[in-house]
Amino acid sequence: MRKAGALLALLTVSGLSFLFAQSTVGHIGRVPTAEELRKWKSPILPDGTGMPIGSGTAAHGEIIFVNKCGGCHGMHGEGHDPVGPQLVGGIGSLRTPNPVLTVGSYWPYSTSVWDYIHRAMPYYPNPGTLSVDETYSVTAYILYLNHIIARDEVMNQITLPKVRMPNRNGFVSDPRPDVHAMAKR
Numbered sequence: 231m232r233k234a235g236a237l238l239a240l241l242t243v244s245g246l247s248f249l250f251a252q253s254t255v256g257h258i259g260r261v262p263t264a265e266e267l268r269k270w271k272s273p274i275l276p277d278g279t280g281m282p283i284g285s286g287t288a289a290h291g292e293i294i295f296v297n298k299c300g301g302c303h304g305m306h307g308e309g310h311d312p313v314g315p316q317l318v319g320g321i322g323s324l325r326t327p328n329p330v331l332t333v334g335s336y337w338p339y340s341t342s343v344w345d346y347i348h349r350a351m352p353y354y355p356n357p358g359t360l361s362v363d364e365t366y367s368v369t370a371y372i373l374y375l376n377h378i379i380a381r382d383e384v385m386n387q388i389t390l391p392k393v394r395m396p397n398r399n400g401f402v403s404d405p406r407p408d409v410h411a412m413a414k415r
């Protein structure tokens with residue numbers, strides 16, 4: 231009888247903890263709104279497919295950058311530890327003992343930079359608020375600061391995807407066979 235009682239007690243405790251776990255999980259987060267999903271889901275591919283029509287230059291981008299980005303990233307993208315990473319410089323440093331990861335040294339596609347900025351920056355509290363033209367302009371400014379394009383070069387849905395990033399061929403596919411098998415699933 232004592233045994234049965236202990237068992238019942240055990241069942242009750244585990245049953246309760248199950249309920250507790252369920253209710254906790256059930257209250258985390260919420261269903262995203264259609265507007266949030268639209269912002270997060272990106273139709274833009276590295277080759278430029280899906281880039282929206284618009285344009286901008288580094289000269290215009292500098293004004294936006296100083297107002298909306300420089301506070302965290304430094305006025306010339308030099309970084310501002312710990313609030314915003316360095317965006318400029320470090321090109322050619324990845325194979326050295328002191329690699330510096332920036333947009334210029336690391337990112338393989340200019341289109342991904344555009345897409346990331348458009349969706350995720352100016353970070354907090356208002357990511358995703360730059361217009362299409364503003365995003366072309368700040369992207370141009372960051373590329374210009376990295377000496378990848380000229381200051382007056384117009385960046386738009388045709389020209390930006392043609393910009394070749396310095397680390398374009400720096401990525402190698404993972405040779406482990408199981409990783410490849412996973413990726414194919």
Ligand code: HEC
Pocket residue numbers: 295298299300301302303313314315316317331332333343346347351352353354355360368369
């Ligand atoms: C409140 C601070 C803040 C502001 C303002 C801000 N950023 Fe950022 N930015 C960050 C942080 C923090 C990260 C790193 C985020 C991460 O890794 O998850 C980041 C990452 C980035 C990156 C990717 C860097 C990399 O190599 O991974 C780019 C590009 C960028 N920001 C551009 C911009 C631009 C352009 C603006 C202005 C429109 C801007 N940011 C405004 C804080 C900021």
